[in-house]
Each structure stands twice: as structure tokens, then as C-alpha cells.
Amino acid sequence: MPMPKRTPPKSTTPETLQVLAALERKVLWLASWMIHNANHLRDNADGLKVGGHQASSASLATIMTALYFDVLRPHDRVAVKPHASPNFHAIQYLLGKQARERLEAFRGYKGAQSYPSRTKDADDVDFSTGSVGLGVAQTLFSSLTQDYVRAHGWGLDRPEGRMVALVGDAELDEGNIFEALLEGWKQGLRNCWWIIDYNRQSLDAVVREGLWARYEQLFNNFGWKVVILKYGSLQEAAFKEPGGETLRQWIDNCPNQLYSALVFAGGAAWRKRLNDEIGDQGDVSRLIEKRSDAELAALMNNLGGHDMPTVLDAFHNADSEQPTCFICYTVKGFGLPFAGHKDNHAGLMTPQQMDTYRQAMGVRPGHEWDKFEGLDLPAERLQSFLERVPFAAGGPRRLSAPTVDVPDELPVTIQPVMSTQTGFGAILNEIGRNDSDFARHVVTTSPDVTVSTNLGPWVNRRGLFAREAMADTFKSERIPSTFNWEFSPKGQHIELGIAEMNLFILLSALGLSHSINGERLLPIGTLYDPFIARGLDALNYACYQDARFILAATPSGITLAGEGGAHQSIAEPLIGLAQDGLASFEPAYVDELAVIMGWAFSYIQKNGDLSASETNWLRDETGGSVYLRLSTRPIEQMKRPITPELRQQIVDGAYWQRKPGPNCQVLVAYTGAVAPEAIEAVGLMAEDRRDVGLLAITSADRLNAGWAAAQRARERGLVRARSHIERLLADVPSHCGIVTVLDGHPATLAWLGAVAGHRTRALGVEHFGQTGSLAELYRHYGIDANAIIAAAQTIAPGRPIRHLKALP
Ligand SMILES: Cc1ncc(C[n+]2csc(CCOP(=O)(O)OP(=O)(O)O)c2C)c(N)n1
Ligand SMILES: [Mg+2]
Numbered sequence: 001m002p003m004p005k006r007t008p009p010k011s012t013t014p015e016t017l018q019v020l021a022a023l024e025r026k027v028l029w030l031a032s033w034m035i036h037n038a039n040h041l042r043d044n045a046d047g048l049k050v051g052g053h054q055a056s057s058a059s060l061a062t063i064m065t066a067l068y069f070d071v072l073r074p075h076d077r078v079a080v081k082p083h084a085s086p087n088f089h090a091i092q093y094l095l096g097k098q099a100r101e102r103l104e105a106f107r108g109y110k111g112a113q114s115y116p117s118r119t120k121d122a123d124d125v126d127f128s129t130g131s132v133g134l135g136v137a138q139t140l141f142s143s144l145t146q147d148y149v150r151a152h153g154w155g156l157d158r159p160e161g162r163m164v165a166l167v168g169d170a171e172l173d174e175g176n177i178f179e180a181l182l183e184g185w186k187q188g189l190r191n192c193w194w195i196i197d198y199n200r201q202s203l204d205a206v207v208r209e210g211l212w213a214r215y216e217q218l219f220n221n222f223g224w225k226v227v228i229l230k231y232g233s234l235q236e237a238a239f240k241e242p243g244g245e246t247l248r249q250w251i252d253n254c255p256n257q258l259y260s261a262l263v264f265a266g267g268a269a270w271r272k273r274l275n276d277e278i279g280d281q282g283d284v285s286r287l288i289e290k291r292s293d294a295e296l297a298a299l300m301n302n303l304g305g306h307d308m309p310t311v312l313d314a315f316h317n318a319d320s321e322q323p324t325c326f327i328c329y330t331v332k333g334f335g336l337p338f339a340g341h342k343d344n345h346a347g348l349m350t351p352q353q354m355d356t357y358r359q360a361m362g363v364r365p366g367h368e369w370d371k372f373e374g375l376d377l378p379a380e381r382l383q384s385f386l387e388r389v390p391f392a393a394g395g396p397r398r399l400s401a402p403t404v405d406v407p408d409e410l411p412v413t414i415q416p417v418m419s420t421q422t423g424f425g426a427i428l429n430e431i432g433r434n435d436s437d438f439a440r441h442v443v444t445t446s447p448d449v450t451v452s453t454n455l456g457p458w459v460n461r462r463g464l465f466a467r468e469a470m471a472d473t474f475k476s477e478r479i480p481s482t483f484n485w486e487f488s489p490k491g492q493h494i495e496l497g498i499a500e501m502n503l504f505i506l507l508s509a510l511g512l513s514h515s516i517n518g519e520r521l522l523p524i525g526t527l528y529d530p531f532i533a534r535g536l537d538a539l540n541y542a543c544y545q546d547a548r549f550i551l552a553a554t555p556s557g558i559t560l561a562g563e564g565g566a567h568q569s570i571a572e573p574l575i576g577l578a579q580d581g582l583a584s585f586e587p588a589y590v591d592e593l594a595v596i597m598g599w600a601f602s603y604i605q606k607n608g609d610l611s612a613s614e615t616n617w618l619r620d621e622t623g624g625s626v627y628l629r630l631s632t633r634p635i636e637q638m639k640r641p642i643t644p645e646l647r648q649q650i651v652d653g654a655y656w657q658r659k660p661g662p663n664c665q666v667l668v669a670y671t672g673a674v675a676p677e678a679i680e681a682v683g684l685m686a687e688d689r690r691d692v693g694l695l696a697i698t699s700a701d702r703l704n705a706g707w708a709a710a711q712r713a714r715e716r717g718l719v720r721a722r723s724h725i726e727r728l729l730a731d732v733p734s735h736c737g738i739v740t741v742l743d744g745h746p747a748t749l750a751w752l753g754a755v756a757g758h759r760t761r762a763l764g765v766e767h768f769g770q771t772g773s774l775a776e777l778y779r780h781y782g783i784d785a786n787a788i789i790a791a792a793q794t795i796a797p798g799r800p801i802r803h804l805k806a807l808p
Contacts, residue, residue, distance in 0.1 A: 012312045016070065019385045022375040024065040026094065027075070028335050029361045031057045031086035033368050034106045036354050053114070055333035055344040056083030059199040060166055062306045063328060064091060067164070067195075071315040071372045071387075074394025075161035077516060079135030081168050082115040086339035092123035095372075095392045100369050116747060118545045126516075127545065128254045133174025134505065134541045136194060139501070140184045140323075141509035144494075146517055147467055148405040148443065148510075151489035153753035154409065154519040161516075162320060164193045168581050170202030172215065179499035184323065185222040186497065192323040193315075196227035196303030198305065200331035203345045207492060209256060219325040227314050229328045231594045232307025234299050243283030246253050248276050251300075263301060263331050263340030267293025270300050301339070305330035392460040401635035406601040410594045420630040420673075421554040421804050423590030425454030427597055428524075431559040438522075438601075443510055445494040446526045447503045451483065453526035453554050455493065460484045463491035501532045504538035511547030511604070511625065522601055523549040529556035529629055529691050530569035543581030543625060548604035551582075554630035557765065558781060560671045564771030572742035573671070576627050577701045584701035585652070586629040586742070588675035589637055592698055593628070595650045599624040616652045617709035617723045618702055631673035631743075633774070652724040653703035658682065660693025666796035667693030669752055671700060671742040674783055678741055681727045684803035689796060693736075695728065699749045707755060737795035739763065741783050761791040 010306045016402050035054050060081060070090045073077070080088045089112040092098035102122060105111025111123045115130035127142070129135035143163040149155050171177070184192070196215065200207045231239070231248075234776065239248045251259075262270050271288060274296075280283050291299060304310045305328030318324045321665050333339035336357070338347040349357065358365070362374030386392075412427045443465075444455055453573040466487035474481045496502050503525050508518075510523035513659070532539065532553055540548070558568045576584025583603065586591045606623025610623030613620055640646075659669050667668035670678035675696070682694045697703065704722035713721035722730075729752075739759040740749035753760025765781045777785035789804045 012070070012316070012490070016385075017308055019377060019382060020312075022063055022377050022382060023069055023094065024061055025361065026307065026371070026375060027065050027087055027090050028058060028061045029357075029363065029374070030090035030093065030103070030353070030369075031061070032349065032357065034086045034090065034103050036111070036349060036351075037104060037368075038106045039348055040351055040354070042426040045664065053083050053086055053336060053345050054336060054349065055201075056168070057086045058334040058336050058339070059082045059330045059332045060087055060197050061334060062308060063087070063110060063166065063195060063197070063311055063330075066308060066311045066315060068095075068391055069389050070312060072164070073161075074157070074391060074397070075159050076391070077126040077139070077161055077163050077165075077397075079129055079139050079294045080116050080125075081166045081171065082135075084130045084166060084377050085112070085114060085116050085199075088102075088116050088125070089121075089123060093667060096306035096386070097392065098613065099418060100582070103369070103747050112499070115203075120306070126397060128541070130544075131537055132168065132171040132540060133176045134538055135173065135504045136165040136167050136174075136177050137180035137501070137538075137567070138508055138541075138545075139165040139194070140167055140180045140192055141506045141515060141764075142512070143189055143323075144184070144506070145513055145521075146191065147188075148465060148494070148522070149513060149517045149519045151442070151465070151467060155517050155674055158518065160191055160320065162191050162193055167194050167196045167681075168202075169196055169198045169200060170213065172196065172595035174503070175203075176499075177500040178218075179497075179502050180505065181218075181222045183497055183502050189223075189323045191320050193318065193326065193337050194324075195326045195328060197330050199325050199330040200260065201332040201342065201345070206260055206342050208258045215325070215327055223323070225318075225322045227318065227324060227326045227445050229310055229314055229326060230306075231310075232302035232304055233309050234302040234307070238287060238299055241280065241283075241287050241707045243285070243287040246278050246281055246284040247287060250274065250443070251452040257342070257544055260332075260340040260342060264338065266481065267297035269297075270296050272664040278806070298492025298535060301331055303329035303331060306334055322404065352539055361563065367655070398515050401514040401518055402437055402693045403602075403605040404520055404522060406438055406598065406599070407436075410598045412590060412594050414590050417634045417636050417697065418588060418590050419632050419634045420587055420593050420628075420633050421454050422634070423593045424554070424597075424628070424630055425457055426550055426590070427454065427594055429457035429461065429516050432458045436686065440492075442522045442524065443522060444524045444526070445496055445503060445506055445510070446494045447531075448498045448502055449527055450493065450495060451607050453528070453552065455526055456483050459493045462493060463488055465489070465491035465494050494749060496643075500527055500535035500536075501538045503527055504535040504542050507549040508538070508542030508547040509785065511542065511549040512545060514548075520605065522554045524552060525549060526552045526554070527551035528569075530565065530567055532569070532572050532575060532653065536575065538581065538758055539582075543579060546581065547625065548623065549625050550600050550604060551627045552630055553626065553627065555632040555674065556586075557631065558768065558770075558777045559631050559633045559774065561745050561777055562771050565769050568765075568768040570745050570765050570768050572629060572747040573700065573742065576629065577704055577748060579627075581624045582627050582701075583699070584627040584629065585699045585743075586672040587698050588635065588670070588672050590694065591637070591640070591642055592696075593630070595642060595647050596626075596628065596698065599651045600628075612709050614721070615724075616702070616704040617713065617721065618652075619709075629744075633673045635673065635676050649724070650698050651702075652706070653701070654695055654697045654725060656693065657693070657695075657730065658694040658697045661691035661800075662731070662733065664691035664733060664737065665689045665798060666737045666792045667695055667732065668788055668792070669695040669697055669738055669740045669749060671697045671749060673743050674741050674778070677778060677783065677785045677788060680785040681739075681792070684785060685789055685792055685801055686798055688801045692792075693732065697742075697749065700742075704751060707751075725755050729758070732756065732758065734758065737761070739788050739791065739795070741788055743783060759795050761795050763787055765790060 360419035609622035745760035750762035
């Protein structure tokens with residue numbers, strides 16, 4: 001087994017080790033007290049106890065103390081294992097960056113968060129964690145982002161940061177980690193440390209034997225250096241005593257379950273077991289016998305990940321060029337009464353246990369939050385050490401970057417018949433023509449669907465990104481190709497493998513560059529709409545971290561007809577409606593798309609006031625990310641001037657294509673690619689129904705959000721609050737029926753009827769998988785003109801509509 005180099009780091013003097021030992025003790029205490037406080041002292045009316053924090057936190061106490069108080073530098077960034085959140089908050093408290101009140105309110109309203117959160121915590125969390133696996137991959141993609149930024153000549157006045165993940169051993173079960181590893185290998189990953197908390201326990205169980213060896217091979221295969229911290233320095237010293245080698249072999253052969261059980265059972269149990277198994281072998285008996293029960297337990301608990309000198313040596317000797325995985329043997333629940341117990345994930349200390357622990361820590365009642373209580377070093381010495389901690393020396397960790405100016409209009413040549421996907425490619429192609437500051441900050445990425453989502457022309461202009469230049473062999477061999485795939489450090493497209501989780505986590509990293517690297521990027525990711533579902537948790541994670549990006553999802557819906565099967569997306573409009581932090585649009589026409597994209601480039605850069613605007617009731621000043629659901633269906637484009645009013649309405653979510661008159665009996669509200677069917681239906685109904693209206697909906701999401709916000713505002717006393725959709729429907733007579741239609745789940749627009757109490761029939765797609773021509777499928781699923789007319793006839797009675805064909 002390769003062991004870490006044993007060169008003592010210059011920075012670690014015996015005095016430093018003394019202080020770090022005291023701080024580790026304090027971190028363990030504060031984390032335990034915070035959890036105890038949340039469970040036993042705060043009024044927990046819901047009875048929900050904090051599970052999964054105490055044991056998980058304790059297991060990383062040594063490593064986190066070493067990192068935050070000695071190893072890390074201000075430019076390093078860390079994703080902390082979700083359940084180690086109490087350690088993180090305790091460390092920030094000791095560094096003067098977290099308020100005591102927030103620790104007292106741990107897990108409570110506005111208190112320190114159960115899992116570290118960039119958006120909800122106040123103590124400078126670098127990366128949110130919670131859904132295991134995602135924070136780990138985020139460090140890898142943040143490192144790639146840092147390389148991208150520096151390769152483009154930005155941020156060179158700052159040192160490179162190391163991107164560090166503290167990883168639970170069971171967390172490595174998550175597939176997205178392996179997807180990220182492969183991508184990291186392809187992209188020449190550097191500056192990345194993954195520190196595995198190898199406590200050999202998950203939530204439910206003790207892990208399989210020999211897992212470390214699988215990890216070692218795996219990481220080596222992907223070009224990582226692997227450093228294993230198995231034995232602590234007490235153990236190393238004992239191995240050198242007579243009989244020590246026998247003890248080492250016993251430890252190496254001991255099954256994980258048994259080791260954990262003995263850690264829990266303590267010194268006497270260790271003695272009995274060791275005596276039973278190796279006690280009659282002369283030297284080793286003496287090695288055991290000369291130690292008291294407490295000393296024996298301390299020796300056996302002294303695994304690498306709890307031995308400060310071992311941990312510091314390993315971290316200080318790691319380099320930046322090669323990504324490094326540290327496999328650190330630890331004890332889950334280290335130092336606590338349930339250490340090592342297989343059920344300890346949700347383990348909590350009883351008030352009696354806590355009292356005993358308090359006394360052992362030398363903490364007087366009423367002094368539980370005092371920073372230096374119970375430590376045997378002078379407070380001034382500890383305080384002056386804390387004031388010199390390198391990690392905390394750099395001021396606020398959130399950087400900022402000026403906004404990039406976005407042109408007032410995004411030019412595009414609109415063909416008479418065109419799809420929104422083609423329009424998207426054409427708009428980006430136009431952006432790519434210029435060497436403006438705006439164009440230079442755009443970065444695109446796609447999981448192996450660059451060409452089929454129409455990014456090809458942009459990539460031809462701006463090139464693919466790689467740290468090392470690589471020519472397109474087809475070009476040098478003079479074989480004609482539509483695409484020029486040259487890689488260089490100046491390229492602006494990051495080509496990913498197919499894994500959609502990676503796309504979203506890369507967007508999360510690129511979309512936080514202003515805050516992490518102090519340089520703003522304007523990231524655009526493309527993928528097929530149905531495969532949003534594959535990466536959905538990572539998309540949610542990116543939004544939760546408030547990363548900023550534009551997502552173009554295309555093709556979408558059943559409109560891609562012949563592709564059928566799992567390529568048809570149904571639920572995505574509802575995802576767009578429900579996903580927090582993501583403004584979703586589904587334009588029908590390319591001129592709408594140009595307006596929306598122009599707006600989106602500004603919107604993703606906003607960081608302002610939380611309150612809603614009184615015109616559309618949306619919180620546009622706070623900004624967010626943007627999802628564009630686009631189609632491959634070429635449709636006839638409208639020649640029309642885009643007035644400022646129309647521009648605003650497109651962005652707000654809807655406009656009248658045909659405003660209904662006062663006697664209107666029915667109106668059709670459509671979204672996206674079915675615009676021609678809606679227009680045709682309105683035309684065919686015109687002879688038999690009066691004043692038929694046609695409402696173009698560019699964003700069900702924003703319309704709905706504005707409506708909800710305006711209702712809330714009225715309920716809170718702002719009687720004049722009106723949302724955009726309420727104003728649009730204000731003059732529609734109450735007897736008028738609404739037929740809504742989209743190529744997606746009908747519930748996306750069904751709520752329109754509730755806005756002003758109009759009878760509504762919502763058409764859309766609820767089942768998928770059928771191939772066929774567009775006309776066949778629109779008829780099959782009931783979203784063609786005939787289905788719209790039939791729905792209108794049912795909800796807006798009157799004479800029969802002549803153009804209604806009998807439905808099959
Ligand atoms: C995606 C996801 N699935 C499940 C969980 C619930 N969960 C939280 S921690 C955990 C396992 C903990 O084991 P490990 O990673 O080894 O950490 P330890 O507690 O041992 O430090 C699980 C299943 C989660 N947080 N995220
Ligand atoms: Mg574990």
C-alpha cells in the first residue's frame with residue numbers, strides 16, 4: 001500500500017500542533033453542542049431530531065481542523081460533506097465569520113443551515129452540498145472553469161486555487177462522481193483534491209471490505225495520485241516496537257465491521273480481542289499489556305485521518321498539477337459515546353451523555369459557546385493564532401465581477417420559414433462574428449450534441465477549448481467537413497461527453513465564475529429537452545447555488561415526430577414552471593427568441609433587489625438562470641416590427657396575437673411549436689364564433705409566477721397589484737372559453753382558467769413513445785387544429801363549427 005511521504009511540513013512546528021490539537025477539540029465540542037442545542041434545548045415542536053450530523057461531523061474533525069486552520073489558502077475553495085456542516089459552522093465561528101446566534105439557531109429559521117449553503121448561509125460557504133455526489137463533482141468542474149478563465153487571460157493577478165472536496169466514503173456510490181472523473185481525465189484536470197472520509201460506514205451500514213483498493217485502482221486509472229492515510233503516528237510508533245509488526249498485520253486483516261464494533265466497545269474490549277487473537281505471541285503481548293485500557297483505545301483509534309501530523313504531512317506534500325485523492329481512515333463518531341456503532345448515523349447524545357462529555361471537555365455550564373473554554377492553552381495565544389490563519393486572511397471569499405454590456409438587440413436574419421432551434425444557431429453565429437467584449441465572455445458547452453443543437457456555426461467561429469492546442473486532423477488532411485474542430489486555450493466551446501449530469505455541474509461552475517474567480521462568464525449549455533430529466537438533480541443543484549447560465553433544450557416535445565420513444569419530452573414545461581431560480585421560455589418565433597436571449601444575457605448577470613416589480617410582479621432585479629425550450633419544427637415566420645411594448649410582453653410571458661373583442665366567445669392560448677395549429681384553428685372558427693382571440697404565450701413560467709406574486713401582494717393589502725396575465729385577460733368577457741394548447745403536458749397552461757374564472761380546456765401531450773409524421777402525431781395526441789376546434793365547440797356553445805372534421 002503506498003503511504004504518504006513523511007517529510008514534516010516546515011510550517012508545522014510543535015507549537016502549531018499544540019494549537020491545532022486544542023482547536024480540533026473545540027471544533028468537536030462546538031459541533032456537538034450545536035446539535036445538542038438544536039435537539040434538546042431549542043423548542044422542537046415538530047419533534048424532528050437532527051440525525052446524521054453528530055457522528056458524520058466528528059469523523060472529519062481532525063481533517064477539517066487541519067485544512068481550515070493550517071493548510072488552505074484564501075483562493076482555495078471547498079465542498080464540505082453535507083453532514084459535516086456543524087464542523088464548518090463551528091470553524092467559521094472560531095474564525096470570527098459566523099455569529100453565535102446562527103449557531104444557536106442551527107437548523108432553525110434563518111439559523112446556520114443543516115447542509116452548507118451558498119445562498120442561505122451567512123458564513124461564506126464556497127459550494128453548497130446536500131444531495132450527495134454533486135458538490136464533489138462541482139470541485140472538479142470549478143477547477144476546469146478556473147483553467148478556462150486563466151487560459152483566456154483573466155484573473156492572472158490572483159494565485160490559482162485548489163478545489164477541494166470532503167467526500168463521504170458512501171458518497172462515492174453516486175454515479176455522477178464517476179462521470180465527472182472520466183470528464184476530468186479527458187480535460188486534463190489539475191488543482192483538485194478529493195479527501196475521502198473513509199470511516200467505512202454509510203447511513204445504514206458498514207461498507208464492503210477492501211473498498212479502498214477499488215478506489216485506489218479507479219483513481220489511478222483516471223490519472224489521479226492516490227494517498228492513503230491509514231495509520232496514525234501513535235500506531236506507526238507502536239509498529240516499531242517489538243511485536244509491532246504483528247499488531248499491524250492484525251489491523252490490516254481486521255474486518256471493517258469488527259474494527260467499528262471494537263471502536264465502539266472501547267479499551268477493555270480491544271484488550272480482550274487482541275489477547276484472544278494475537279496475545280500469546282510474546283512481544284505483542286507486552287506491547288498490549290504495557291498500555292492501560294484508555295491508552296490502548298487511543299492507539300487503536302489513532303487512524304491516519306485522526307492523526308494531525310499525518311494529515312498535515314499528506315496535505316502539505318500534495319502538488320497541484322496532478323489531481324489527488326486522499327483516502328483517510330477515520331472513525332465515524334470519533335471521540336463520542338457512539339463512535340464506531342453501525343447505527344450511529346442518526347445517533348444523538350442523551351442529556352446525560354452530553355453532560356459527561358461537557359465535563360470531559362472542561363466546559364462549565366453557561367460557558368458552552370465560549371471560544372476557548374476548557375482548552376489548556378492561553379486564550380491570547382489561541383486568539384493570535386486564529387488571527388493569523390492564512391485561509392481567513394483574504395477578506396470576503398465571494399468575489400464579484402462587473403457586468404458585461406449586452407447589445408440592445410441581437411441581430412439575426414430571419415428566413416421566411418424557420419425553427420427556433422435554427423434561430424438559436426443563427427443568433428449565436430451572429431454573436432460569434434464580432435470580437436466584442438460581450439462575445440468574448442460567452443462560453444458554450446454541450447454533452448456531445450453540439451452539432452445537433454445547432455451550436456456548430458458558433459463553434460466554427462470561436463473554436464473548442466483545451467489547455468493544449470490540438471489541430472483538426474480532417475482539416476489538415478484536407479478532407480472537407482462542415483465543422484472546424486480545432487482545440488486551443490482560446491476556444492470558447494467546452495465539448496463534454498454525453499453525461500448530462502456533467503453538463504449541469506459544469507454550468508453550475510461556469511455560472512459561478514464571477515463569484516469564485518472574479519471573472520464573469522456568460523455560459524450557454526445545450527442538450528435535448530427530454531434529457532433534462534437525466535441531469536435534473538444537478539440542474540436543481542446549480543439553481544440552488546445561484547449559478548447563472550442559459551440552457552437551450554432542443555429538440556423538444558412530440559414535434560420531433562419520427563424520433564419517437566424516449567426522445568419526446570412531455571414533463572419539461574412543468575419542470576420549467578416549477579424549478580426555482582430558472583426563468584423558462586418556449587417561444588414560437590425567431591424574433592421572439594432574439595428578444596428573449598437579449599434579455600437573458602442581462603438577466604443572468606443581475607444581482608439586485610429581492611422585491612418584485614409592480615408591473616409584472618416578477619423579481620427580475622435579482623436575476624437567475626434561463627431555460628429556452630426550442631423546437632426543430634420550421635414554421636412560417638411573421639414579418640412585424642418589434643415595438644418596445646411587444647418586446648416587454650414577450651419577456652413578461654404573453655401577448656395578444658389577436659386581441660378578442662368585447663363579445664368574444666372563445667380564445668386560443670398557445671405555446672411554442674403548435675403556433676400554426678392555433679392560428680389555423682382561430683381562422684377556421686372565425687365564421688362561426690364571434691371575436692375569437694389568439695394569445696401567444698412565450699413563458700407560462702413567468703406568467704404564472706407574476707400571477708401568484710400579485711395575488712399574494714393583494715392578500716397582504718396591496719389592493720392594486722395586477723400581474724401581466726390578469727391585465728391581458730381583464731377585458732375578456734366571463735362567458736368566453738379558453739382553449740390552451742402546447743406540445744407538452746397540458747397542466748402547463750391549464751391554470752389560465754383560474755386567473756379570471758374562464759371555462760378552460762387544456763390540450764397537450766400526456767403519453768409518449770409513438771413515432772409518426774407530425775400531422776399524424778398532432779392528430780393522435782389531440783393538439784392539431786381540429787382538436788382545438790372540437791375543444792372550443794364543447795366549451796363555447798353556439799352553432800356547430802363548420803370546419804370541424806369528425807374526430808377519428
Ligand atoms: C442524493 C442523496 N441521496 C441520499 C441522501 C441521504 N444520505 C445522506 S448521507 C448518506 C450516506 C452517508 O454515508 P457517507 O457518505 O459514508 O458519510 P458519513 O456519514 O459516513 O460520513 C445518505 C444516504 C442524500 N443526502 N443525497
Ligand atoms: Mg462513511
